[in-house]
Amino acid sequence: MSELQNELRDRQLKYISLCGEEIRRREEELGRKLTACVVTFGCQMNARDSEKLLGILEQIGFVATESEEADIVIYNTCTVRENANSRVYGRLGRLHSMKKKNPDKLIGLCGCMAQEKGVIETIKRSYRYVDIVFGTFNVFAVAELLYNRFTSGSQVIDIWDSAKDIVEDLPTDRKFKFKSGVNIMYGCNNFCSYCIVPYVRGREKSREPEEIIAEISHLVADGVKEVMLLGQNVNSYGKSLEYPVTFAQLLKRIEQIDGLERIRFMTPHPKDLSDELIEVVGQSEKICNHIHLPLQSGSSRLLKLMNRHYTKESYLALVEKIRAGIPNVSITTDIIVGFPGETEEDFEDTLDVVRKSRFDSAFTFIYSKRTGTPAAEMEDQVPEDVVKERFNRLLKTVDEVAHEQIKRFEGTVQKVLVEDVSEHDPEYVTGRMTGNVLVHFKGDASLAGTVVPVRCTESKGFYYFGEKV
Ligand code: 5AD
Ligand code: SF4
Numbered sequence: 001m002s003e004l005q006n007e008l009r010d011r012q013l014k015y016i017s018l019c020g021e022e023i024r025r026r027e028e029e030l031g032r033k034l035t036a037c038v039v040t041f042g043c044q045m046n047a048r049d050s051e052k053l054l055g056i057l058e059q060i061g062f063v064a065t066e067s068e069e070a071d072i073v074i075y076n077t078c079t080v081r082e083n084a085n086s087r088v089y090g091r092l093g094r095l096h097s098m099k100k101k102n103p104d105k106l107i108g109l110c111g112c113m114a115q116e117k118g119v120i121e122t123i124k125r126s127y128r129y130v131d132i133v134f135g136t137f138n139v140f141a142v143a144e145l146l147y148n149r150f151t152s153g154s155q156v157i158d159i160w161d162s163a164k165d166i167v168e169d170l171p172t173d174r175k176f177k178f179k180s181g182v183n184i185m186y187g188c189n190n191f192c193s194y195c196i197v198p199y200v201r202g203r204e205k206s207r208e209p210e211e212i213i214a215e216i217s218h219l220v221a222d223g224v225k226e227v228m229l230l231g232q233n234v235n236s237y238g239k240s241l242e243y244p245v246t247f248a249q250l251l252k253r254i255e256q257i258d259g260l261e262r263i264r265f266m267t268p269h270p271k272d273l274s275d276e277l278i279e280v281v282g283q284s285e286k287i288c289n290h291i292h293l294p295l296q297s298g299s300s301r302l303l304k305l306m307n308r309h310y311t312k313e314s315y316l317a318l319v320e321k322i323r324a325g326i327p328n329v330s331i332t333t334d335i336i337v338g339f340p341g342e343t344e345e346d347f348e349d350t351l352d353v354v355r356k357s358r359f360d361s362a363f364t365f366i367y368s369k370r371t372g373t374p375a376a377e378m379e380d381q382v383p384e385d386v387v388k389e390r391f392n393r394l395l396k397t398v399d400e401v402a403h404e405q406i407k408r409f410e411g412t413v414q415k416v417l418v419e420d421v422s423e424h425d426p427e428y429v430t431g432r433m434t435g436n437v438l439v440h441f442k443g444d445a446s447l448a449g450t451v452v453p454v455r456c457t458e459s460k461g462f463y464y465f466g467e468k469v
Contacts (some may be wrong), residue, residue: 002273008167015143016059016170022150025059025103026071036062037070041088042078044266045230046111048181049139050076053110055172064173069098070104074132074142077113079196081368085113089127096129106149108132110139114159115200117372126156130276135159135452136201140167148226163187163205168215176419178449179226179262180219186213188232192296193307194367197232206231206238209245209253209417216257225449226262226417229254233269235277237454240380248276255286261451262417262434263287267294270318271309278325286300288434294334295362298353299346302339305378312349319357328408330360330435337394338367338387340378347390351397360405360435361462362398366391374399402462406437409456414439416454418447438463 023034036057040050054075061097062072073095078084080295092107099105107130113119114136123133132145137160151157163186185206188198216227229251231237238245247265254263263286268277270293281287293315297303300311310318322329335350346367354362366387369376422428422440429443431454439464441454454466 004165005076005167008165009169012056012140012143012167012170013234015141015147016056018147019060019143019150022147027061033063034061034071035065035067035069036072036074037065037068038074038076039068039091040076042076042080043110044111044181044228045136045183046076046078047175048230049111049136051172051174051180051205052139052170053142053179055251056140056170058173059171060143060146060350068095068316071102071104072108074108074110077109077111079112079116079119079200079344079370081365082370083368085119087115088113089122092127092130096127099129106131106146108142108145110134110136110142112136112197112200113163116196117199120157120159124155124157131155133157133159137161137163138169139168140170162202168207168211169218174224177223178226178417179419180224181228181230182212182215182219183207183231184229184234184265185231185237189236190233191307191374193305193378194336195363196370199233199372204233204240206241208241209238209250212250213257215252216254216260220257220259223449225260225451226264227260229263229265231265231267233267233272234265235268235272246274246276248274248280251277251280251284251287255284261286264290264436268292270294270315273318273322275321275325278322281329282326288436289328290330290332290435291322291326292332293322294332295348295353295357296334296336297339297342298350299342299350302342302346305341306339306375312353315353316356318372328435329435330359330405332361332363332436333357333359333434334363334365335394336365336400337391338382340367340375340382341380342367342382342390347394351394354394354397354401358401358405359398360437361402364391364394364398399461403459406462406464407459409433409437409464411456413453414453414466416441416453416466417451418443418449420448421445439466440464441466441468443468449466 036052038053090329133148141436187204189204191198237247416431422430428440453469456464456466458465
């Protein structure tokens with residue numbers, strides 16, 4: 001770690017300790033521990049940031065809780081779709097009512113929404129009771145912001161516009177002991193025409209491979225068996241480093257880490273998924289046979305308008321190449337319905353690609369107009385009833401294809417990483433196959449975090465019942 005990194009980390013540790021003093025003072029006054037709740041909206045990157053937030057808050061002295069009655073509540077927001085923002089504003093209103101009863105309650109807002117143009121003005125104007133507001137780049141500085149709030153007595157807003165001096169090695173509180181997300185890069189340079197992410201998460205920036213390897217080695221020493229490497233487009237990992245490294249080369253190095261059993265990654269863009277990557281995944285014991293390959297639309301015409309840089313044909317050819325190179329691979333995807341100007345013919349192309357690509361599952365989204373993106377300016381926004389009707393047809397096709405696909409595991413024995421006791425039946429545990437398909441089978445809590453062979457006995461559409469062998 002560089003000297004600057006050490007300095008920045010020590011600075012945060014100092015603020016953690018200063019906040020700790022304030023929290024202990026309040027604890028004595030109240031005669032009880034103070035609690036902290038971090039609510040995550042959106043993607044895996046936010047989930048990882050929330051683990052960091054909670055880790056720091058616990059280090060300060062808060063006790064984690066899932067109840068929003070907590071002494072500090074932080075909303076880690078997503079802004080990919082418009083209705084996510086309205087929901088957050090509504091929920092802030094509810095927190096305000098609680099704060100009226102408990103004036104010492106602290107409210108924080110961070111994440112992508114805070115990076116969006118206009119949101120800060122709204123917060124300053126109508127949400128004065130929110131105590132700390134920060135973005136996606138300074139999550140690690142939550143203690144510093146909190147301390148500023150304590151000493152200034154007024155709203156603290158600190159939004160950065162790039163990933164300049166990110167501090168990584170501060171305490172985290174992982175949701176799962178045996179699996180963890182790991183950021184390998186930040187930001188996005190792709191500017192898909194519907195997407196707000198490049199505007200709120202800034203330009204692509206890769207972390208040094210040594211830093212990533214060190215973080216994963218620490219995680220493994222702490223009991224982690226599976227990592228999920230996170231980036232908006234992992235295929236462009238390493239291009240801008242002083243000594244460029246490809247994503248496939250990074251994977252090969254991560255594979256060498258003893259004790260690490262599974263490696264996942266998200267998300268590769270179909271426009272630049274390399275043969276080298278397919279080869280590395282295909283040959284690896286540790287890298288999961290799962291490729292999440294966002295399609296967005298099956299129409300070459302719309303893909304061009306979306307600025308995706310591939311066509312229906314090239315996407316289908318890529319799927320075939322992946323299937324040929326990675327035995328028994330699970331391919332999953334993201335699809336948007338109702339992009340401006342989408343015709344019935346365009347939509348039929350999407351259904352066609354779903355059938356031909358044989359996805360194991362798909363996240364399906366109704367297009368949401370995001371102010372500031374090129375698509376928001378496009379004419380021919382598709383009427384709501386047409387979008388809804390297409391969306392339902394898409395869901396039906398995705399379900400049919402997925403059920404058919406998932407059946408291929410019936411009777412086979414798969415390695416399953418056990419996550420937890422089943423929510424529905426305490427005699428069962430739940431785990432995931434390498435393709436990410438869920439399996440429930442008889443077992444107890446002692447299996448959590450281990451990889452066990454399980455025979456897939458009964459397909460239930462999206463998941464399996466099985467038996468440990
Ligand atoms: N409307 C609907 N879905 C969107 N996504 C991104 N932007 C939008 C939008 N404006 C979806 C894409 C992406 C996923 C994370 O969110 O499918 O892959
Ligand atoms: Fe958004 Fe496209 Fe970047 Fe994904 S690749 S974050 S969809 S702009």
